[in-house]
Amino acid sequence: xxxxxxxxxxxxxxxxxxxxxxxxxxxxxxxxxxxxxxxxxxxxxxxxxxxxxxxxxxxxxxxxxxxxxxxxxxxxxxxxxxxxxxxxxxxxxxxxxxxxxxxxxxxxxxxxxxxxxxxxxxxxxxxxxxxxxxxxxxxxxxxxxxxxxxxxxxxxxxxxxxxxxxxxxxxxxxxxxxxxxxxxxxxxxxxxxxxxxxxxxxxxxxxxxxxxxxxxxxxxxxxxxxxxxxxxxxxxxxxxxxxxxxxxxxxxxxxxxxxxxxxxxxxxxxxxxxxxxxxxxxxxxxxxxxxxxxxxxxxxxxxxxxxxxxxxxxxxxxxxxxxxxxxxxxxxxxxxxxxxxxxxxxxxxxxxxxxxxxxxxxxxxxxxxxxxxxxxxxxxxxxxxxxxxxxxxxxxxxxxxxxxxxxxxxxxxxxxxxxxxxxxxxxxxxxxxxxxxxxxxxxxxxxxxxxxxxxxxxxxxxxxxxxxxxxxxxxxxxxxxxxxxxxxxxxxxxxxxxxxxxxxx
Amino acid sequence: xxxxxxxxxxxxxxxxxxxxxxxxxxxxxxxxxxxxxxxxxxxxxxxxxxxxxxxxxxxxxxxxxxxxxxxxxxxxxxxxxxxxxxxxxxxxxxxxxxxxxxxxxxxxxxxxxxxxxxxxxxxxxxxxxxxxxxxxxxxxxxxxxxxxxxxxxxxxxxxxxxxxxxxxxxxxxxxxxxxxxxxxxxxxxxxxxxxxxxxxxxxxxxxxxxxxxxxxxxxxxxxxxxxxxxxxxxxxxxxxxxxxxxxxxxxxxxxxxxxxxxxxxxxxxxxxxxxxxxxxxxxxxxxxxxxxxxxxxxxxxxxxxxxxxxxxxx
Numbered sequence: 001x002x003x004x005x006x007x008x009x010x011x012x013x014x015x016x017x018x019x020x021x022x023x024x025x026x027x028x029x030x031x032x033x034x035x036x037x038x039x040x041x042x043x044x045x046x047x048x049x050x051x052x053x054x055x056x057x058x059x060x061x062x063x064x065x066x067x068x069x070x071x072x073x074x075x076x077x078x079x080x081x082x083x084x085x086x087x088x089x090x091x092x093x094x095x096x097x098x099x100x101x102x103x104x105x106x107x108x109x110x111x112x113x114x115x116x117x118x119x120x121x122x123x124x125x126x127x128x129x130x131x132x133x134x135x136x137x138x139x140x141x142x143x144x145x146x147x148x149x150x151x152x153x154x155x156x157x158x159x160x161x162x163x164x165x166x167x168x169x170x171x172x173x174x175x176x177x178x179x180x181x182x183x184x185x186x187x188x189x190x191x192x193x194x195x196x197x198x199x200x201x202x203x204x205x206x207x208x209x210x211x212x213x214x215x216x217x218x219x220x221x222x223x224x225x226x227x228x229x230x231x232x233x234x235x236x237x238x239x240x241x242x243x244x245x246x247x248x249x250x251x252x253x254x255x256x257x258x259x260x261x262x263x264x265x266x267x268x269x270x271x272x273x274x275x276x277x278x279x280x281x282x283x284x285x286x287x288x289x290x291x292x293x294x295x296x297x298x299x300x301x302x303x304x305x306x307x308x309x310x311x312x313x314x315x316x317x318x319x320x321x322x323x324x325x326x327x328x329x330x331x332x333x334x335x336x337x338x339x340x341x342x343x344x345x346x347x348x349x350x351x352x353x354x355x356x357x358x359x360x361x362x363x364x365x366x367x368x369x370x371x372x373x374x375x376x377x378x379x380x381x382x383x384x385x386x387x388x389x390x391x392x393x394x395x396x397x398x399x400x401x402x403x404x405x406x407x408x409x410x411x412x413x414x415x416x417x418x419x420x421x422x423x424x425x426x427x428x429x430x431x432x433x434x435x436x437x438x439x440x441x442x443x444x445x446x447x448x449x450x451x452x453x454x455x456x457x458x459x460x461x462x463x464x465x466x467x468x469x470x471x472x473x474x475x476x477x478x479x480x481x482x483x484x485x486x487x488x489x490x491x492x493x494x495x496x497x498x499x500x501x502x503x504x505x
Numbered sequence: 506x507x508x509x510x511x512x513x514x515x516x517x518x519x520x521x522x523x524x525x526x527x528x529x530x531x532x533x534x535x536x537x538x539x540x541x542x543x544x545x546x547x548x549x550x551x552x553x554x555x556x557x558x559x560x561x562x563x564x565x566x567x568x569x570x571x572x573x574x575x576x577x578x579x580x581x582x583x584x585x586x587x588x589x590x591x592x593x594x595x596x597x598x599x600x601x602x603x604x605x606x607x608x609x610x611x612x613x614x615x616x617x618x619x620x621x622x623x624x625x626x627x628x629x630x631x632x633x634x635x636x637x638x639x640x641x642x643x644x645x646x647x648x649x650x651x652x653x654x655x656x657x658x659x660x661x662x663x664x665x666x667x668x669x670x671x672x673x674x675x676x677x678x679x680x681x682x683x684x685x686x687x688x689x690x691x692x693x694x695x696x697x698x699x700x701x702x703x704x705x706x707x708x709x710x711x712x713x714x715x716x717x718x719x720x721x722x723x724x725x726x727x728x729x730x731x732x733x734x735x736x737x738x739x740x741x742x743x744x745x746x747x748x749x750x751x752x753x754x755x756x757x758x759x760x761x762x763x764x765x766x767x768x769x770x771x772x773x774x775x776x777x778x779x780x781x782x783x784x785x786x787x788x789x790x791x792x793x794x795x796x797x798x799x800x801x802x803x804x805x806x807x808x809x810x811x812x813x814x815x816x817x818x819x
Contacts, residue, residue, distance in 0.1 A: 055693070056817055081696030096694035098684035099808065105680045110695030112677040119677050160695070 004031040004070060006199045007052075007088075007168050012061035014047055021047040023223045024061065029168065034190065034200045036214035036231070038207075040243055040439040041410075044223040045203045046093070049170050053090040054080040065168070084110075089161020093172040093203075095153050099146030103139050103156045104128065107163045124163075131162050134196075136189050150177045150299075154186070162193075169193070171202040175209060179297050180467065180497035187213040207236050208468070219243055244440045253451060253473065259288030261324065262339075262459035263309070263428045268318035270304050270483075277304045278483040282318070286428060286459035291450065293474025294463045294485070297500050301483035302463050303345065306432040309461065310342045311335035323427045336365055341426025343417055345433045345463075347410065351417045354406030358398065359387035361405045362420050394419040395445070411442030418449050429453055432463045447473060467493055467500075512771050519651040519764075523659060524725065526763030528553070530662040531717030532741030533748060533755040534669050535581075535710040541673065541750055542706035543686040543809040547603025548588045549714050550738030551610030555580045556715025558614035561722035561729045562621065564631045574658070574719055581715025582708040584610050589704035596813030607738070615731060628728035634658055658716070658724045663756075665713065670752040682706055686807035689814035699814050714738070740793065747797050749804040761796065765789035 007029040014022045022044045029035055039045045050056045052063060057078035064072040065086040076082035083090075097106050108124045125141065132138050137155045145153060154174065161169055171190075175183040187209065190200055204210050210217060210231070217234055219227045219242040227242045263286040270279040276299040286292045296302055307313040308320070311332040320327045322338040336342075344350035352361045363372045363383055371382050387401040396415045398408040408416065414434065421429060431450060435443045450460055450473060463480075464470050470477055471491060478485045479499040488496055512518050532549060539546040546552075560577035564570060584606055591602040622629065634656040637643070642653040652663075673679035681702055685692045689699045717737065722729050740762060748754035769785040 053694075079696075080693060084696045090694065092690070092694065094690070096688065096690040098687040098691040100683055100687045100805070101680060106684070106691065108677075109680060109684055109691065110697045114678045114681060114697075116677060119675065119680075 004066075005029070005072065006031050006066040008064045008072070009048070009052065010062045010064065012048065012051055012058045012063070014044075014051060014056060014058050020223050022051070022058075025220065025223070025225045026061075027218060027225070029199045029201060031167075031197050031199055032194045033216065034194055034202065034214045036210040036217045037201055037203045037220065038205065038210060038217055038239060038243060039220035040205070041437055042439065043220040043243075045220055046172055047223075048220070049090065049172060049201070049203065051077070052083065052170065053088060054078055054083040068167070084164055087165060087167040088170065089158075089164060089166030089168070090170040091154065091157040091161065091172065091174060093176065095157055097145045097153055097156060100144060102142050103145055103148065103152075103159070104141040106145055106156055107141075107160050109160075111164055128159060128163060131159060135162065135193050137162075150297075151182045154178070158189075167198060169198055169200045171200065173203050173205075175204065175206060176465075177298060179501045180493055181501055183209060206468070207239055210239070211236065221245060240440070253475075254455070256289040256454065256475075258290040258475070259457065261285045262288050262322065263461065264319075264321040265309075266319050266321075268308065268315050268320070270308060270313065271316050272304070275482070276301065279304050279308070279315070280483045282483075282485050284461075284478060284485055286461050288427075288457045288459050289454055290476065291454055291460040291462055291474045293470035293477045294461065294480050295467055295470045295477060295488075295496055295500060296463075296465065296480035298465050300480050302432070302465075302480055304483065305480065306345060306430060306463060309335070309340060309428075309430050310344070311340070336424075339425075339427030341421035341424055341429045341458075343414075343421060343429065343431040343434050345436075347413050347417060348406070352405040352408075352413055355404055357402045358391070358396065358405050358408065358416060359383050359401040361416060362387050362390055362423075365420060366424065390419040390423065394422075394449075411438050411445075414438060414442060414446060418446065422449065422453060426453075426458060429458055429460045430463075431460060433465065434462070435464070435469055436466065467496060508775050509768075509772070512768065516647055516650045518767055518771065519647075520655070521767040521770075522760060522763040523651060523655060524763070525766045526759040527655075527659045527662045527724070528717035528720045528737055529741055529744065529759035529762060530666065530756060531713050531720065532738060533744045533759050534662075534665055534752060535713030535717070536741050536745045537748065537750055537752065537755055538669065538682075538710035538713065539585075539707050540745055540810055541686045541807055542682050542703045543689065543807055543812065543814075544589070544592055544703055544707050545599045545603060545742075545811055546585070546588055546606075546707060546710060546714075547600060547742065548584055548606030548610060548711065549603075549741055550734060550736070551607035551614075552581050552584050552711050552714040553718035553721075553734040553738045554614045555584060555610040556718025557722045557733060558618055558718075558729055559715070560719030561631060562618070564723060565629060570632075570634055570723060573723055574661075574716065577715045577719035577723075578712040581712040581718075584715075585708035585711025586704065588711065589707040592813065593703045593707070594700050596815060599811055611734075618729060628730060630727045631723070633722075633727040634724045656724045658720045661716070662720075665716075666752050666756045673752065683807075686809050689809055693814075693816070699816070714741075717741075740790075743793060743797055746804050747793075747800045749800065750807060758796075762789055762793055765792050 005028060009025060009027040011024040011026055012022055013024050025048055037045050051058045063075040065075045067073055075086050104125060107128055112119055128141060137158055139152045139155045145156060174186060178186065194200060211234060214231045217229050217231055217239060218225060221243060265282050265284050268279055268282040272278045279301050308315050311330045311334060314330055320330055322340060327334055327338055363386060366372055373379055384401065391401060394415045396412050398412050434446050454460055462474055478487050479496060481500060481502040486499060488499055536546060536549055556577040559580040560573040563576035564573040588602055588606045591597045592599045636654050636656055639653045643649045673683065681692060681697055685699055685702045692699050692702060718734060721733055744758040747758040766789045769788045773782060773785045
């Protein structure tokens with residue numbers, strides 16, 4: 001690798017109100033290099049990249065970018081247009097595509113004169129085709145982007161950057177939405193592009209792919225760069241310690257004999273106009289002392305499955321049994337009564353009522369409990385005592401039990417939900433993406449609690465898009481694809497990945 | 506029944522339909538431009554009034570007819586600028602700001618008119634646009650009398666349909682406009698200005714709306730009256746949904762409404778003795794609501810409609 005410098009970030013700082021998102025972060029990037037930017041949620045990775053791309057104006061520091069001839073030039077800060085013309089391309093975690101336009105229109109958007117009477121579509125098409133041939137990144141150019149798959153949309157995003165002659169490409173969590181195979185293909189393509197001199201920064205928290213595909217790793221913690229290491233010198237444990245600052249104990253899963261079934265779905269079907277909300281002939285059983293993991297790429301029916309088990313949607317066919325009793329009239333109330341504890345996917349939106357206090361959120365699912373109310377009046381002392389006890393035993397930290405629940409951080413909201421679910425001695429715990437977006441400490445806590453519930457005799461249905469999470473926690477694994485469930489006996493990520501892509505029956 | 510068929514086949518009926526549709530064509534195109542960029546413009550009703558007043562006033566003060574059209578368009582763009590600034594960079598509620606603009610523009614127009622003409626009882630008249638007689642084209646059977654013997658402003662409205670369609674679908678500006686109404690981040694990430702595109706679209710759209718108003722005082726009638734807009738702006742807001750934000754369908758929707766209106770006038774004289782007149786007055790609106798219910802289910806809403814976007818907040 002030639003060590004020709006193409007980018008240097010010099011002591012960049014950014015604060016939002018009183019929160020310091022980035023504190024004097026410096027970084028260098030070289031031609032043909034793949035740099036992985038690692039850190040927990042809220043460590044400031046995305047903020048740093050948004051400053052590089054001009055979405056945010058830094059409070060301090062500067063950026064130098066190499067011109068095509070190799071001289072370092074200071075970059076005008078705070079203007080995406082300046083970053084684009086300096087050869088910086090960014091693929092955001094949430095795609096920035098207009099879904100009503102074709103891929104070609106999305107790619108050329110902003111690179112043609114706005115007030116010209118005609119557009120040179122043929123020329124643009126030829127240029128895009130050339131890039132696709134060179135890099136192997138292909139996508140249909142004339143279909144509206146709204147009809148493309150997630151993988152195709154991501155390729156359109158990268159093509160957008162390359163079309164504007166990017167020499168530095170920033171990818172924000174590029175594999176979060178891809179199957180393992182799609183991710184591998186993406187990194188192969190990136191490998192091909194770096195051989196042509198492209199420099200790549202990618203943000204990730206998947207240690208496996210960071211170790212496999214980067215040349216160098218930079219780690220951020222609480223807005224500060226805490227370390228930089230050549231990938232050849234790194235391993236999972238070293239990086240994890242750099243990210244968290246200490247060793248996190250990984251919860252161990254003791255072997256257990258499954259007990260009686262606590263949840264049985266047979267022949268469950270759900271019709272919907274949207275493919276992502278459809279379920280076809282779903283059969284599954286969760287036993288006591290067992291965690292059943294549902295793996296799958298997002299948008300394959302996970303939300304529909306969770307909605308049915310939560311009682312939010314009534315299935316069109318099939319039956320639901322909880323703890324051996326058939327639920328004839330599934331709705332949220334009957335499901336809670338039957339012993340289903342729910343940890344929803346969108347914890348901010350579906351898990352709490354943000355405007356109500358922490359104490360109220362803790363009893364919100366048991367309003368008919370005589371301890372909570374008598375004769376229609378809330379027993380405020382009992383509610384406060386309950387909240388104090390639970391906050392302590394579940395380590396819910398925040399401005400206090402009377403403060404609005406929306407003021408809690410994501411990790412503490414999740415702990416509040418755990419407290420609510422586990423205090424009801426639920427027979428079945430539906431955990432939909434329970435760890436996503438949590439920092440390592442909170443994630444370990446959630447895992448520990450789920451394993452505790454399993455040891456206490458509950459059954460857990462764990463829905464997750466993170467295969468590592470499933471492999472770490474689940475006793476049995478099923479894959480959901482296109483609204484259908486298949487059991488996988490192997491714990492090989494390759495096999496599971498193929499099923500997630502729907503390539504194996 | 507024979508009578509209705511006779512009406513529907515007559516040249517004069519279709520000529521009247523197109524005449525009634527003309528202000529709506531301007532209005533729907535204007536609302537369409539605003540909404541394509543993601544901004545609902547409920548100021549339309551007031552902007553119609555402002556266009557009607559300003560265009561007429563300019564001509565009455567001695568400007569030429571086309572000068573009046575220009576003044577009306579500028580007045581519309583001015584109110585569009587107000588609505589744009591309030592809703593785009595400041596991100597206020599598009600409903601509240603739009604209704605505010607309607608109240609403001611309507612009242613300001615009446616106020617200006619009254620201040621300029623404090624003592625006049627019967628509205629002063631101007632010499633409006635006359636019906637054209639285009640050689641050759643006007644002589645085409647049926648199409649000639651229906652389309653080519655209208656006033657110049659109707660020709661302008663039809664030309665605007667083509668222009669708006671061309672800009673939206675064939676130019677880089679149109680692509681950027683459609684993108685900013687679907688996902689503003691897509692525009693921002695490519696280095697274009699979300700605020701600039703949206704304010705520009707709202708100003709251009711509002712100018713078109715004002716032309717719809719100007720048609721009333723400078724082509725359909727020859728004077729300015731209070732209450733002369735009479736809900737035409739609101740109809741346009743509904744017709745945009747009917748048109749599913751497509752210029753061609755916008756023309757169709759406006760024509761359909763114009764035809765219903767022309768039909769009810771004629772039916773009133775045919776069978777007016779048996780049925781109360783209000784039923785006929787109501788008919789175009791009832792039929793429009795019905796058409797809307799059918800069309801709205803398939804309408805392709807601009808995804809970012811009503812959603813404010815703020816720079817640096819992702």
